[in-house]
Amino acid sequence: MATKKTIAVVGATGAQGGGLVRAILSDPQGGFAVRALTRDVNSDKAKELAKLGAEVVAADVDDLESLKRAFQGAYGAFCVTFFWAHFSPERELANAANMAQAAKHAAIQHVIWSTLEDTRKWVPLSDNRMPTLMGKYKVPHLDAKGEADQVFANLGLPVTFLLTSFYWDNFIYFGMGPKKGPDGKLAITMPMGDKKLSGIAAEDIGRCAYGIFKRGREFIGKTVGIAGEHLTGAQMAASLTKALGQEVRYNDVPPDVYRGFGFPGAEDLGNMFQFKRDFNEYFCGARNLEAARALNPALLTFDAWLAQNKACIPLG
Ligand SMILES: NC(=O)c1ccc[n+]([C@@H]2O[C@H](COP(=O)([O-])OP(=O)(O)OC[C@H]3O[C@@H](n4cnc5c(N)ncnc54)[C@H](OP(=O)(O)O)[C@@H]3O)[C@@H](O)[C@H]2O)c1
Numbered sequence: 001m002a003t004k005k006t007i008a009v010v011g012a013t014g015a016q017g018g019g020l021v022r023a024i025l026s027d028p029q030g031g032f033a034v035r036a037l038t039r040d041v042n043s044d045k046a047k048e049l050a051k052l053g054a055e056v057v058a059a060d061v062d063d064l065e066s067l068k069r070a071f072q073g074a075y076g077a078f079c080v081t082f083f084w085a086h087f088s089p090e091r092e093l094a095n096a097a098n099m100a101q102a103a104k105h106a107a108i109q110h111v112i113w114s115t116l117e118d119t120r121k122w123v124p125l126s127d128n129r130m131p132t133l134m135g136k137y138k139v140p141h142l143d144a145k146g147e148a149d150q151v152f153a154n155l156g157l158p159v160t161f162l163l164t165s166f167y168w169d170n171f172i173y174f175g176m177g178p179k180k181g182p183d184g185k186l187a188i189t190m191p192m193g194d195k196k197l198s199g200i201a202a203e204d205i206g207r208c209a210y211g212i213f214k215r216g217r218e219f220i221g222k223t224v225g226i227a228g229e230h231l232t233g234a235q236m237a238a239s240l241t242k243a244l245g246q247e248v249r250y251n252d253v254p255p256d257v258y259r260g261f262g263f264p265g266a267e268d269l270g271n272m273f274q275f276k277r278d279f280n281e282y283f284c285g286a287r288n289l290e291a292a293r294a295l296n297p298a299l300l301t302f303d304a305w306l307a308q309n310k311a312c313i314p315l316g
Pocket residue numbers: 010011012013014015016017037038039040043045046059060061062080081082083084085141164165166167168170174
């Protein structure tokens with residue numbers, strides 16, 4: 001049997017990386033093996049991946065040397081940062097630089113960098129439609145990822161820039177699920193007006209990444225945008241209503257109101273939604289549904305995702 005190409009996966013116990021690990025392991029004839037990176041090889045999640053057949057190794061994106069060791073001998077690397085673990089765009093940039101340097105050191109043949117737009121290219125800091133945050137960002141958790149694209153490019157790495165989308169899983173894990181308003185009715189709240197939100201099942205991000213690795217050099221040096229569907233708030237509310245068997249409304253609020261909700265990251269997310277609303281044609285256009293489905297034939301629509309996940313959505 002030919003030797004399998006090993007893909008080193010950052011964030012392997014998480015949403016994006018986990019999807020890639022499972023995609024590789026569920027295709028034993030695909031020619032790829034997986035090395036799952038985790039800070040704790042003894043965690044339940046890490047042990048679960050080992051049981052499924054992954055090689056599990058210790059690495060921390062804050063620690064360059066650990067990444068160099070973990071990438072050594074691998075063919076590919078899937079790189080992702082963890083904004084919501086620390087809320088620091090500077091740390092995301094530093095972590096991306098560590099991964100890029102480790103990939104260079106290990107002569108990785110194909111890097112996939114999970115990225116998003118640097119919104120400052122569309123909304124310069126001088127544009128007052130939304131506040132500047134943390135001194136030099138408009139949407140900190142997007143901008144630093146987009147800025148880090150250059151870090152990978154500058155090192156001359158064979159990189160594919162994977163533009164991801166809003167996870168529908170946010171309705172389960174990120175406090176964005178339907179909540180009861182003062183009228184006692186369930187509603188999802190987003191400052192998107194009547195514009196469409198590009199969404200995806202988090203698991204499908206890793207499956208699309210696997211599709212990119214399987215295509216060899218085709219997407220090296222390219223940006224690939226993925227989504228499962230582009231849907232308005234009203235369309236998502238209608239699907240939720242059908243799936244949950246009780247009415248869910250779409251509560252459209254102005255971005256300023258959303259930014260003022262006060263939870264950690266509310267301003268960042270308010271600016272993010274406003275960017276996606278104000279540059280809707282660009283944003284959805286950069287995420288081609290057919291191309292995503294070609295990479296990952298199992299790509300879920302929102303209704304299909306709901307059929308699998310509706311029981312996990314907390315109804316506040
Ligand atoms: N939510 C959305 O809609 C959305 C959409 C697009 C992009 N994103 C972006 O996705 C990124 C997060 O990816 P995800 O959702 O896949 O993450 P996740 O599910 O939160 O999982 C992160 C995993 O990464 C590992 N990790 C955390 N800190 C680490 C570190 N310092 N070094 C090495 N591993 C570390 C943890 O594993 P161990 O504990 O095992 O080490 C954890 O299981 C964020 O930057 C976010 O902005 C989110």
